[in-house]
Amino acid sequence: MHADSSRRQFFQRLFNGSFLLVGLGLTACRGEANPADETGESKAAADCDDLSGLSEQELKLRENFGYLPKSPVADNQCSNCNLWIPNATDPSCGKCLLFKGPVYAVGHCTSWAPQT
Template sequence: MKIVSISLLITLSCKKTEKNEKSESFTLRDCEDLSQVSPEEIKKRESLGYTKESPMPDKNCTNCNLYSPPSGAKICGGCMLFKGPVLAEAYCTYWAPQI
């Protein structure tokens, strides 16, 4: 009986770890996932000319004053102008230099 109990504990422990690793790991796909963003916000993003990659090497979201860098283990940032994930190398027509 003790062997079964120990085996069960090890199995449960491993499953919890797998779940935690999945919920705390982020990929670039997360930055492109707009499933939680409203159609209005997607339209706003498009109207501002948001592109996943800046056409100008010296102007991207990382050096924009409106960009909010990612927090914690996340890799997606945000923007003060619209909701949803933002790639660091992205760009929009409202790019503003950091002061």
């Protein structure tokens, strides 16, 4: 009986310790995969379609400016607009001075203005 109890305790400790190590390993891996997540910039750069952080009002504002992810006007796109805010880590996805959220470099809206 005593030997069964000791064996059970041994396996319980082993089992608990394994989960602790796996949990620590997963936490460490998550940290390495996205080291710049703390700034929020890498996430925006990684997914220019991610509007999940915007409120209904902010989404409506984007819509009111007629933002499109692909410009229908030749030679007029966000990357050559005066209101474009480039992203140092991802030139294909930046921001706009008029509204919040990611903006494609090849995007466009009704307020496009030539760079001065």
